[in-house]
Amino acid sequence: MVTHEDLLFFQVLSTSTSLAEAARRLNVTPPAVTQRLRALETRVGVKLVDRNPRGLRLTDEGELIATEGVNIAHALEDLAERLSKRTEQVRGNLRVAAPYGFGRRYVASVMQSFAATHPFVTVKLDLSENPVRQVAETCDLIVHIGALPESDRLVTTLAPNRxxxxxxxxxxxxxxxxxxxxxxxxxxxxxxxxxxxxxxxxxxxxxxxxxxxxxxxxxxxxxxxxxxxxxxxxxxxxxxxxxxxxxxxxxxxxxxxVLPEWRPPSADVVALLHARHGRSGRTSAFLQCLRESLSPVPWRALK
Known part of the structure; x- marks a missing residue:
């Protein structure tokens, strides 16, 4: 049986040039990627990826999962979202990514409170050096600080930061x-x-x-x-x-x-939301919690 998490995993793998690159984007070790791929191939009963000196090549069956898997994963999440609206409960899988330091100090505690308040939501927080590049495909919301990369995601400012x-x-x-x-x-x-x-x-x-x-x-x-x-x-x-x-x-x-009259470019704290899932109940609810935690702005309230 192929799970929702399997589809998200294979989505990252299919867009990587090597197992090492996929491991970096998933923030795991290359052996962990290899083990998970083998387990997935065992469950579906076919080989999904061929490895050669030039990198990874999807088999015909791998191409099928890569193409159809994204649509299936989205359909499952849409179904869960529609059901949650009927019960007025926030449900589903919430995946958030953030930079190491800011994520530890300001995001992790919000996710803890959110999980306690919404027991039907499964939360996952990925911290990395560059979350936009490394784990963007699998996340509903990315906290980003600094120059904005080119992206098709919706951008909303969370807090000023110079x-x-x-x-x-x-x-x-x-x-x-x-x-x-x-x-x-x-x-x-x-x-x-x-x-x-x-x-x-x-x-x-x-x-x-x-x-x-x-x-x-x-x-x-x-x-x-x-x-x-x-x-x-x-x-x-x-x-x-x-x-x-x-x-x-x-x-x-x-x-x-030093040189307070000369200021480097500001680096506001922003949230990048997936264009498809940016307004799901779980994402919207978490975004609201994150906004409330940063208002008033904690680092300016200290002054």
């Missing part, structure tokens, strides 16, 4: 003042690799008519924002980090804003 250039007071005392963004080329910079953005190109604007772009040479970089923050707190260099992540450190004096 980026802040900052460093530990000890670093600034030891390495001299920063009076202009161009001075950063002579300073130790910490770069966060995220969302496929050019991490060595930092942009700043002083007003509508005055802006500058600086090409930095990072002395340290990571794809984990918490690691970058800890390095900055340790006095290892200057970083650009989201307001939601550093406001407490700024208030406590552990970090100091």
């Amino acid at each position: 980026r802040i250039l900052c460093a530990a007071p000890a670093y600034l005392d030891a390495n001299g003042p920063i009076r202009h963004p161009q001075d950063l080329s002579a300073h130790k910079c910490l770069a966060l690799r995220e969302n496929s953005e050019d991490v060595t190109l930092w942009r700043f604007a002083k007003n509508e008519n005055e802006s500058v772009t600086v090409r930095i040479k990072p002395v340290m970089s990571s794809n984990d924002g918490e690691i970058i923050r800890q390095w900055a707190l340790a006095g290892m260099g200057v970083m650009v980090r989201s307001e939601w992540d550093v406001v407490e450190d700024l208030e406590a004096g552990n970090l100091q804003e």
